[in-house]
Amino acid sequence: MRGEREVAGLRCGQVLEQLSEYLEGELAPEVRGRIEAHVRACDHCARFGGVFSAAVGALRVVLRGSGEQADAHARLDDLLGRLER
């Protein structure tokens, strides 16, 4: 990987591999601590970590507003109104 290095006993690729688990808070404290030590000393990982977390946040914000489509919901109401037990 471009600019790959080893800091705090981890290569950038190993940090990259665990980024989602890091964001979800799913890592054991010692693994978390090593990743944080790497990122403090590695500007590539610091920058990419910021971008990745912003991207995941953006996905959440934009898509959560995408369940509205009035005509589809109106047609669902019509259909459900006709259901019989």
Next chain:
Amino acid sequence: MSAEGARAELRSDGLPAVTPSDAQLLERTARGDKSAFGEFVERHRGAVFRFARWCTADAADAEDVLQQTFVSAWRAAGDVRAEHGARPWLLSIARRAAAKARQRHDERRSRESSIEELGEAAGFGDERFTPERIAQATEQRTCIEAALTRLAADEREILVLRDVEGLDGAATAELLGISLAAQKSRLHRARLRWAAELRTCLDQEAQHAR
């Protein structure tokens, strides 16, 4: 989320009004109570439609999936166990309907790439791909949504379950019928792949703007 069991709220006269749980609404639905079913539909329709829309990536298919899901829910209301909310059950019905709908279209397959390749495509080492660029993209929405439509179905599916519907890892693994470890890996790869598509879309926009 209001789907998680019964909650007590105060009414204007000070007496507690209880919001019925999904399980209670389904029990009443099974006895033919249409207003209970109406409340149930209202609670979940947004999530089901969102999931259907991004799983099928086709507006007409998404509407079919929405309708099939709630018609199935009406029919199966008496058979479901929903102590922890009915959302995962509904999404699994929607998922099967979406898979059928997708068989009618050409489907993109997810390609195998190493994490390193995915990371570089997603902008590792690229100083121009910044949180500020992503904030701009969030306002316009176009690239955020377009990037999702370029993913394979199993990638879109897991992103919507985890990042949009907010299911946790265990619930998602169960719904998809995969192990927790496989679920973690699929989520991470899907996020990287999506970030790579987002980056491509933003680059193309920047070139057009020149």
